[in-house]
Amino acid sequence: MTYCCGLRLKDALIFVSDTRTNAGVDHISVFRKLYTFGIEGERFITIQTSGNLATTQAVIGHLNNHLELKVEPNLYSVNTMFEMAELVGDLLKKVITDVTDDIQERSNYYCSLLLGGQIGNTTMQLYNIYPQGNFISATEDTPYFQIGESKYGKPILDRALSYEMPLDEAARCCLISFDSTLRSNVSVGMPLDLIVYKKDSLHISNGKRIYQEDPYFRQLSKEWSDTLRLGLQQLPVPTADYLE
Incomplete structure (x- = not known):
């Protein structure tokens, strides 16, 4: 399993993915699930993957081959992020259907993708692409997407995150x-991969890999736990009828 989260804020895009692939209690591996493409000063693209590892690697492999062989259309030839989402969605659907004709069996090969980025002076976009090839886009009301093991981290984002939130606060919220x-x-396991893209920069960043011993992440984890304990102690005491 995995956990990936993408944020589309007013001033930035933030992407965080874990790297654990679990094929059983005795078969745990580390695989990157956050990929970056782009042309410096022209377009920035990030893809996050969750689900069947063979499917996700096939999709990324095809995208790279199309770029190397200049097969049209490709990530660098489309004119809008919407067209890019269509391209990636169609490719994902094709990879899955090429594996098997059995509709019920296809679910064994499903994966989900988050696609985010910016082309030129167009608006930053973030898309959640489903195994069937269709997709939805993040909005100001819903500025983030999660794929994979999302339920444990979702309440924090729902309560705290907003489209207007400053970059440093949003990064803390996501972490x-x-x-x-x-x-x-x-x-879900360490290390984590983090990429922050600032609006209109069109800069291609390799991001940061966060390991278990990372001092900032360890401090953040400890102080968050301490804050929760302190907050619990400061909440109103239940009235007698709650404790009967």
Whole structure:
């Protein structure tokens, strides 16, 4: 399993993914699930993957081959992020249908993708692409998407995150979401991959890999736990009828 989260804020895009692939309690591996493409000064693209590893690697492999062989259309030839989402969605659907003709069996090969980025002076976009090839886009009302093991980190994002939130606060919010997930689900694991893209920069960043011993992440985790304990102590005491 995995956990990936993408945020589309007013001033930035934030992407965080874990790296654990679990094929059983005795078969745990580390695989990157956050991929970056782009042309410096012209377009920035990030893809996050969750689900069947063979399917996700096939999709990324095809996208890279199309770029190398200049097969049209490709990530660098489309004119809008919407066209890019269509391209990636169609490719994902084709990879799955090429594996088997059995509609029920296809679910064994499903994966989900988050696609985000910016082309030129167009608006930043973030898409959640489903195994069937269709997709939805993030909005100001719903500025984030999760794929994979999302339930443990979702309450934090729902309560705290907003489209207008400053970059540093949003990054903290997202990392706390991951810390909560890591504590509650062994199928999600370190290291984490983080990429922050600032609006209109069109800069291609390799991002940051966060390891278990990372001092900032360890401090964030500890202080979040301390804050929760303190907050619990400061909440109103239940009245007698709650404790009968």
